[in-house]
Amino acid sequence: MSRTSRKSRTSRTGRRSRTRRTTPLLAGLAAAGLCAALLSPGEAAGDVPPAPGWTLQWSDDFNGPARSLPSAANWQVDTGHNYPGGPANWGTGEIQNYTSSPDNLSLDGSGNLRITPLRDGAGNWTSARVETRRADFKAPAGGTLAIEGRIQMPNVTGEQALGYWPAFWALGAPYRGNYWNWPGIGEFDVMENVNGINSVWGVLHCGVSPGGPCNETSGIGASRACPGASCQSAFHTYRFEWDRSTNPNALRWYVDGQLFHSVDQNRVGADAWNAMTGHAGYFVLLNVAMGGAFPNGVAGRSTPVAATVPGRSMAVDYVAVWTRGGGGGDPGTPSALHLRQGGTLGPAAGSASAATLASAGGANHDGAPHTPATFTATGVDGTYNGGSTQFDVLADAGTAVGNGQQARVSYDRTGDGSWERTETYQYFATDPVPGYERYTQASGLTSATGSHGTMTGGTVRVEVWNAIGNAPSTIGTGNQSVVRIPFG
Structure with missing residues (x-):
């Protein structure tokens, strides 16, 4: 039932x-x-x-x-x-x-x-x-x-x-x-x-x-x-x-x-x-x-x-x-990419881990990556399916007040170092209660440049940083946070 x-x-x-x-x-x-x-x-x-x-x-x-x-x-x-x-x-x-x-x-x-x-x-x-x-x-x-x-x-x-x-x-x-x-x-x-x-x-x-x-x-x-x-x-x-x-x-x-x-x-x-x-x-x-x-x-x-x-x-x-x-063991491959220790994107690791985001130091880094945690997948192939990027990042600022985590997702369709599509999302203000919260694409885009197209040996990059606040934050990695790209 x-x-x-x-x-x-x-x-x-x-x-x-x-x-x-x-x-x-x-x-x-x-x-x-x-x-x-x-x-x-x-x-x-x-x-x-x-x-x-x-x-x-x-x-x-x-x-x-x-x-x-x-x-x-x-x-x-x-x-x-x-x-x-x-x-x-x-x-x-x-x-x-x-x-x-x-x-x-x-x-x-x-x-x-x-x-x-x-x-x-x-x-x-x-x-x-x-x-x-x-x-x-x-x-x-x-x-x-x-x-x-x-x-x-x-x-x-x-x-x-x-x-x-x-x-x-x-x-x-x-x-x-x-x-x-x-x-x-x-x-x-x-x-x-x-x-x-x-x-x-x-x-x-x-x-x-x-x-x-x-x-x-x-x-x-x-x-x-x-x-x-x-x-x-x-x-x-x-x-x-x-x-x-x-x-x-x-x-x-x-x-x-x-x-x-x-x-x-x-x-x-x-x-x-x-x-x-x-x-x-x-x-x-x-x-x-x-x-x-x-x-x-x-x-x-x-x-x-x-x-x-x-x-x-x-x-x-x-x-x-x-x-x-199937496709290498990752659900929906290659669309589901997990943030993993070591700065890679790919199938989920078998256990939970975490990455630390440096403090914004009281400055405002809204829209501009500041010592970000960066995760990259290379050799990505796929046809754009007409959808949009989705992500579910577990974020925690502990008891810190006023912290906000921000994400940027970039696509290099051929892996030649040129980013044909870059999406920056509004920062997510975490509460001062220990425990992970979910930062998703529902926070909304703050800017998007370029367009999607077929990926042939391409690169996907995810950057996460503290846009505001005076304390470090933590994001879940391994089998935790995931980005879903609109390719199949």
């Missing part, structure tokens, strides 16, 4: 390494998502497992001190009962209030993220929901995307579990800032569970609601019992694949490497398929709801009830996103 949300900023957390427990046998099975079945039920697996033949695009293995929040570079925390201006109760009738309290959301110090529903003395429920800052997870043309997590559902069953609704899922990027375009933008439910039943549901939502090609609001789904130990008593690996290497393109759902659901594009039709796959990509979510349409639909009652027990956590060992084949 659809669930919809609000973000709040979280503080950055420290990270420490864990001992990898991967054996040669596990390494050979990792690509099929079989690692969890071979690990003891309650333990964290360590690092994200290797996946031979796949390129790791993004991951989080939730290392960090107990009771710390998940990495703010990777995740944003949704709070309250809805997105601002979005459907009430997340669009599903669920009753909990999402918070950023470590009582509801925190690392456990043993390599897991824990989302814990709680009930207060007045009977009010709280819980937590997070979503990746990145919203560009997409199968490359001719290749495959995999989204995988190793998760133990809340360990509660029977009447005490009524109302529990844990989920691991993905929403289409255009949902952000709109909140009323579901289900057309697409939703992939990698893992859903309800009321402590020993079963995993995989569901596709698309098209229109009610009805449509995906039978909304139910979606196209399938379920099965978890292999071996129950879903609630042990960790299992839940995996979703979007395969653009086959004809027709296909979506597949797995638990512990066992396929239990698939949908191909012919089943939903060209219009619905194109609407959910033709945009920038998806963001990934983790949450535990209480009550709502899915619990009611499965159990015939709108729970929780008086017997429902609070305090049972969903534990997440890791979440990872891989690609295989």
Whole structure:
């Protein structure tokens, strides 16, 4: 079922390494998502497992001190009962209030993220929901995307579990800032569970609601019992694949490497398929709801009830996103270029990193790069598609007041050192609260010179600097900030 949300900023957390427990046998099975079945039920697996033949695009293995929040570079925390201006109760009738309290959301110090529903003395429920800052997870043309997590559902069953609704899922990027375009933008439910039943549901939502090609609001789904130990008593690996290497393109759902659901594009039709796959990509979510349409639909009652027990956590060992084949592993290649350490633009690195922008020193550098952080891609080929530059830069000035970051994107169509197109965007005034904010092309152009045309061995350059302020700033790199160029 659809669930919809609000973000709040979280503080950055420290990270420490864990001992990898991967054996040669596990390494050979990792690509099929079989690692969890071979690990003891309650333990964290360590690092994200290797996946031979796949390129790791993004991951989080939730290392960090107990009771710390998940990495703010990777995740944003949704709070309250809805997105601002979005459907009430997340669009599903669920009753909990999402918070950023470590009582509801925190690392456990043993390599897991824990989302814990709680009930207060007045009977009010709280819980937590997070979503990746990145919203560009997409199968490359001719290749495959995999989204995988190793998760133990809340360990509660029977009447005490009524109302529990844990989920691991993905929403289409255009949902952000709109909140009323579901289900057309697409939703992939990698893992859903309800009321402590020993079963995993995989569901596709698309098209229109009610009805449509995906039978909304139910979606196209399938379920099965978890292999071996129950879903609630042990960790299992839940995996979703979007395969653009086959004809027709296909979506597949797995638990512990066992396929239990698939949908191909012919089943939903060209219009619905194109609407959910033709945009920038998806963001990934983790949450535990209480009550709502899915619990009611499965159990015939709108729970929780008086017997429902609070305090049972969903534990997440890791979440990872891989690609295989296609255009070099980068979604939408060559249109999606990530800002990377070392000053390059290209496919996302496998982990979050950061670059420092020098202080503007109290001067006004609006429109004129001042000791910028510069990122460059060379040898770029592509035909101009008539669109415009888009970017999503994560920026943070800490507690500094009055800082403003600015970006300039330049295109050299032949790589000969002449910039045929240069776009300078209005600076973005960051707030004095630690935590990344999103600087996008929506800030508007302050100037643009030249024109676009075919790129043949061309160069793309992105410069980011502090235009105003008296303190340095930080921007996210690696698998964080991205620029989408209008070429295909």
